[in-house]
Amino acid sequence: MIRTGLGYDLHRLTAGRPLVLGGVVIPFEKGEDGHSDGDVLLHAITDALLGAAGIGDIGEFFPPSDSRWKGADSRMLLAEAWSRVKAEGWQIENIDCIIALQQPKFLPWRQAVRESIAAVLDIDASAVFAKAKTGEGLGPVGTGEAVEVWASCLISREARE
Numbered sequence: 001m002i003r004t005g006l007g008y009d010l011h012r013l014t015a016g017r018p019l020v021l022g023g024v025v026i027p028f029e030k031g032e033d034g035h036s037d038g039d040v041l042l043h044a045i046t047d048a049l050l051g052a053a054g055i056g057d058i059g060e061f062f063p064p065s066d067s068r069w070k071g072a073d074s075r076m077l078l079a080e081a082w083s084r085v086k087a088e089g090w091q092i093e094n095i096d097c098i099i100a101l102q103q104p105k106f107l108p109w110r111q112a113v114r115e116s117i118a119a120v121l122d123i124d125a126s127a128v129f130a131k132a133k134t135g136e137g138l139g140p141v142g143t144g145e146a147v148e149v150w151a152s153c154l155i156s157r158e159a160r161e
């Protein structure tokens with residue numbers, strides 16, 4: 001049996017915060033605002049996996065109102081969500097993501113990000129992909145005010161009687 005999942009997230013970019021994508025800190029003058037570390041890529045992947053398994057979403061599992069998640073490393077949130085999905089017998093076939101980011105260039109960091117995400121999920125980096133698109137100078141992404149991510153995943157498990 002296979003299931004697909006889709007996740008989306010947007011974070012405001014602000015000075016004085018690190019730009020964290022997939023658990024990798026990318027040098028830049030601005031980073032994601034947010035209750036946790038603001039790792040927009042991991043948040044979208046977390047939602048994709050939870051949605052594929054049909055067991056919830058990131059806001060339910062890790063509510064911003066809960067002080068435990070303040071400044072949280074999003075790798076921990078993803079690992080926790082994945083352990084819940086995995087407990088239902090699912091394995092990951094692949095994850096593919098689009099990062100909408102005007103600056104900086106993502107390509108030099110892609111392999112490190114793939115490996116970082118794969119390490120959190122304990123899967124092969126070849127099963128994780130991400131590519132970036134600029135906002136062509138338009139909208140909140142294009143003016144550098146925000147970063148957005150769409151994440152898609154495919155999970156599978158043996159059919160149950």
Ligand code: MG
Nearest residue numbers: 009010040043
């Ligand atoms: Mg988020």
